[in-house]
Amino acid sequence: MSGRLLLVCRLLMRDLRRRRTETVLLLVAITAATATLTLGLTLNEVAERPYQQTRAATAGPDVIVTPRATGQAALDELAPLTTRAGVTDHSGPFPIAYLTMTAGGISAHAVVQGREAAPASIDRPAVTDGTWVRPGGVVVERAFADAVGVRVGDTVDVDGHPLRVVGTAVTAARATYPYAGWHYPGSALVERGGLVWVDHRDIATLASNQPLSYTLNLRLTDPAASTTYPVGDQLTTWQAIDRLNSLLYGDAQVALLVGSWLLSGLALAGVAGIVTGRIVGQRRRVGLLKAVGAGPAMIAAVHFTEYLVIGLAAAATGLAGGWFAAPVLIRPSAGLIGTVNAQPPALRTVIAVTALALTIAVAATLVPVVRAAATSTVHALADAATPPRRRRWRIWLSRRLPIALLIGVRINARRPRRARLVTVNTLITTTALVAVLVINTRVEHFDLGYTELANPRTERMDQALPVVIVVLCLLALINAVVSTWTAVLDARQPLAVARTLGATPAQAGVGLAVAQLLPAIPGVVAGIPAGLGLLTLVSRTEIQYPPGSWLLATALGVLLAVAALTALPAMVATRRPVVDTLVSAPT
Incomplete structure (x- = not known):
């Protein structure tokens, strides 16, 4: 057994050295498919990291409660939640008005939240440019600001009231633009929009006759259990916000996964063409191995080992390429802070990529290897072309x-x-x-x-x-x-x-x-x-x-x-x- 293993290893090293160009082409073909699949599978994990960084930097809440009721009825509904079992801290209630912001001729839904200048214990939006709220000014969520094209120092109109943009900021308490959760007061139908902050003393003036809504941020003993917190459809968990943010990467993930399917087909066709030529060129060696006593299983092992090794090398190369390329190719949303740090791929990604590489290698080599193993010794030694x-x-x-x-x-x-x-x-x-x-x-x-x-x-x-x-x-x-x-x-x-x-x-x-x-x-x-x-x-x-x-x-x-x-x-x-x-x- 050890002698056969040694023979397989020697033939493997000999073929890799003598056919370097073909080996590189095989490696490139399979690596292209595995690297793209790695990017597609890790994109969701990559997308989650900036939100987690933003949540840590802004003291993001575990649960956000926004009743459908407005005015005093909403405050009365939120009051008992701050002392409920499992709640360790809270901030708010903060007044909210669902208005319209116009900038440079562009009008869009705006969730306007009233805040104090002093930082809160939970949900402290991180100012990325300019300053925090002050009377007569507005702070725009950074992704929303980029979408409508406003910068610090510009003037925007909020329901007929001109306000100067004093800063841009990011938060983990609401999903980034365009999923800020705009809706008509008392309605359950949520529409797309952006988020802005104003001084709490200005929001009543901006809302005019519209009743104010309120939102309450809660910190729980067990943040992971926030999805089971009993408040009904008025509750938004940090996990739900994370999922909304990940929607921004959905189309990119589909493109990468579909691309990996197409690349797998191309890799299979390319590898099959190269392998067929290699095995035909090794026909005389097959005859020599059979002449000295090698059986079909030994012939198949000699060929399969070479391509399985190339497949494993391509899987490792593709995993490494996708791992390093993800932070460079996929930028986080402007509504989040931090960077996409490269972290080791998840185990399921490693398994899927390795399985793809080995599947391409085996599927492309199966038919020619079986034919080589079944070739008669005399025909293989003659190395004659197969008649058409x-x-x-x-x-x-x-x-x-x-x-x-x-x-x-x-x-x-x-x-x-x-x-x-x-x-x-x-x-x-x-x-x-x-x-x-x-x-x-x-x-x-x-x-x-x-x-x-x-x-x-x-x-x-x-x-x-x-x-x-x-x-x-x-x-x-x-x-x-x-x-x-x-x-x-x-x-x-x-x-x-x-x-x-x-x-x-x-x-x-x-x-x-x-x-x-x-x-x-x-x-x-x-x-x-x-x-x-x-x-x-x-x-x-x-x-x-x-x-x-x-x-x-x-x-x-x-x-x-x-x-x-x-x-x-x-x-x-x-x-x-x-x-x-x-x-x-x-x-």
Whole structure:
């Protein structure tokens, strides 16, 4: 047993040293999928950290109670809660008015909270610019201020009363813009809006005839048990606020997870193409191992070990890449303070990423490894090419085709599995590009009652999407280059034979390009509806389809890219003298 293990290890190290380029390509292909999956799975954990930092810095409450009643009835309802069992501290009740703020011609719902200049024991908003509240001034929650475009020193209008912006601040007692919880007094229907603070002596004037609501902040003995605190639908827990804030990252997480699915498909196609070429090149070694007594299980172990090791290395690289990239690529909301610190991935993330890497490695190598293990010793030692499968209808059809098209069809007939990999590669690439077109044509805004402002959720999407697109394009490019060069190397002898029978170098080169374009066409055609369907499936809102001319340009662009990638190696292959190619062919 130890001797067999030593042999497997020696063959593994030998292959990794001798085939460094292919090993790097395998590592890159699987790492692209695992790194994107790591980003998607850790995004929620990443999003929670700034809120926890904000909650600690602002003495955030465990429970916020806002009765539907207004005026004195609300105060009477809140009074007994401060002495309830399990409550260790409280702040407020603070008066609240649900008004309208206008700045620079933009009007939006504003939750106006009256506060004193002295800091409270619970919920002390952290001033990020300017100063805290004072008479005649307003402090705007920082994300809300960014959305409406106000800065310290500007003047805003709150229900007809001009106020000077004296500062911006963040808090953990309410969700960041646009989930501040605006609603009409006494109504349970919550609408989007932003949060501002004013001096408590000014709020009655700002509210005019509107009855004031009140909010009470509570600190509990066990903050984790705040979800079970018995106050009904008038209660908001810090966990609920955290969940609302995490909604801002929902679209970005979907983009990363869907991107990891597409990258997994590309990685599977790319790894399968590379592995097939490697195992075919090792056919004579398989024969030698069988000649000295190795059985099918030993042959499979020799091959599987190599790709499982590469898969584990890619899983580790992807985890590390996603871990370090998350704080750089995903910025916290302006309504929160602190930074996104890189922390070790959760165990479930490690397991999921490792499983993905090993699944890609095993799925891509299973068929060629089983074929190698089942190959007879004599056939493997002869290292002869596998004869193509001939079909009567295919031969009948190819005879009636132009020379270049005939050559392309017969090249694909010799290697149908490679042609299918080209189809998969172009299908996934087109699907991703069409999805990007759909996303870029969207115009999503948040309705804030009187105007529509940019959707802050799309900001996180726009941070994550370029990463997915760049990695997808690079991996698709690598797959196309590998597939093209493999096809060129494999078709040298058939092309040389075709040239001896009368085909010109130009016809041979065009035939090789046709061999790549023919399987790419169905992939591109299927990729357009696949991209539209994918966005329809995962989008939480109604999608807007791009113009048909954009879709057509995308399809033609993918086909032109395939043709361009094939042109150079095809020219190199057809310039080589026929005699040199035939002499170098194995006998």
